[in-house]
Amino acid sequence: MPLALLALAISAFGIGTTEFVMMGLLPNVANDLHTSIPTTGYLVSAYALGVVIGAPLLAALTTRMPRKTVLISLMGLFTIGNTFSALAPSYGWLFAGRVLAGLPHGAFFGVGAVVAAGMVDRERRARAVSMMMVGLTVANIIGVPIGTLVGQSLGWRATFLAVGAIGLAAMAGIAVLVPRLPATQSAGLRHELSAFRSGQVWLALSTTVFGFAAVFAVYSYITPLLTDVAGFGDSSVTLVLALFGVGATIGNLLGGRLADRALRTALIGGLAALTAVLGLFTVAAHAEWSAAVMVVLLGVVAFTTASPLMMMVMEKAPHAPSLASSANQAAFNLANAGGAWLGGLVIARGFGYTAPAVAGALLAVSGLAIAVTAGLLERRAPESSRIVAAGVAHAEQDSVGVA
Incomplete structure (x- = not known):
């Protein structure tokens, strides 16, 4: 590299x-x-x-x-x-x-x-x-x-x-x-904004919002879950949260490798794994050792989807990869806010600190459904459209090389 x-x-x-x-x-x-x-x-x-x-x-x-x-x-x-x-x-x-x-x-x-x-x-x-x-x-x-x-x-x-x-x-x-890298070979801002007329771009952005909202619904309230449900002391929480970072690093590197092999498969597989981990979290959170394991796994499966999500948006907007990828970062932060809001809502309704994991699992299922739908629609697209899109993407790849 x-x-x-x-x-x-x-x-x-x-x-x-x-x-x-x-x-x-x-x-x-x-x-x-x-x-x-x-x-x-x-x-x-x-x-x-x-x-x-x-x-x-x-x-x-x-x-x-x-x-x-x-x-x-x-x-x-x-x-x-x-x-x-x-x-x-x-x-x-x-x-x-x-x-x-x-x-x-x-x-x-x-x-x-x-x-x-x-x-x-x-x-x-x-x-x-x-x-x-x-x-x-x-x-x-x-x-x-x-x-x-x-x-x-x-x-x-x-x-x-x-x-x-x-x-x-x-x-x-x-x-x-x-x-030194050249500027984007752009036909203008209006032309780049036309990338957002693509349904596949919006489906990719929606997958980001729902997929990562699932993560933040739980992670935003991970401290009270670890102390009040799993039984960790306050002094141990920082170490457990560091384990989330370790899992996230592993998942990030793994996601990049998987996405290079099969982008759509990596994304769908990651979201399916995220759904499963969040579902298991509601049970595993009641013991220290199993809760710690689930925190690591949550980091792994959450960030296994990060690179595939970024690459998917860039691939579906070949005329404006920088603009689309930046919009995807806005989608990540909307997921942050939305997931935290939903997690707080179920806690406020009296369902307890494991309830955000259930809400997160439902959000992950929604993201998975959107990703699967996008894949089915992509397969049904005319073959000529896919060839043109692939050619444009390859041209864009060449345009970002060293000047």
Whole structure:
């Protein structure tokens, strides 16, 4: 694999750290800014809001720029957002900083996925994308725990300054390691937006929303599930959550390999496995050892679908892979918000902390049904349409090569 993927992985590590570390810093931020925990929790949503707004917007605005320049610029905006957050004098300014830091998230992964796929042979594209995404999963193992520890010891502002430093390192890595790449051979924004007229693109995006909402319905409430149902002590939860990151890293690498062999099969198989794991979670959550095993398996099956989902959207929008891939990142964050909302709803109705796993299983079944439907519709499409689409996709692959 090209060494340039290391620079993209470092960038993903920084993005993943800042996205999730706020959950561990909520008490510190609340005490320092004199706000309640629920109010401070909106800072998590602020970042997601930035992702949803920035993903399609920045991808569209940068569509004719050289991709290396786009990547460096997006990480520059990421660095500014985190530095701004560290220096925020009040809650309102911190909220704005979190939105600013989230703006480049989706566009970076969207463009980064296309760049990663364009630096390798066609049969290794999904693995290249998964290597970039390793940074995101490793952030849950190393970045978030260390960032939380730094925030608790030196103050939450130190954590965001550290993430800003990671952003600077990522910019330097991209500048040195990523080769010069041409801008997209685009016929204009209107032409790229026409990709969203495709039913297959919308089916792929819908699969992302339902598939990952299933994950976040459970993961958003994993701490009370582990303490109140499985019986873990508060001090053990961080270690168990790190196991989720280990499983996610394994699943991410596995998903990339499987997607290169058979993309649609990998996606459907991953969603079926996710459904099964979530269904078993309701039973296995009542003992410490089995709950820990299920946390690892949840990470594996959840991220086995990540690379296939990204590649599927890119494949179904060959004229606008960066824009479609960025939109898919917005879909991931909609899944985050929607899954957390549904999981909280069933808990609030008195069904207990295992109920989100049931809700998640139903969401996974929905995502699986959409993926299967998309596959059936694709098979029924006229043969000539599939040949044309394949030719366009191959041309797009050539257009992202080294200049």
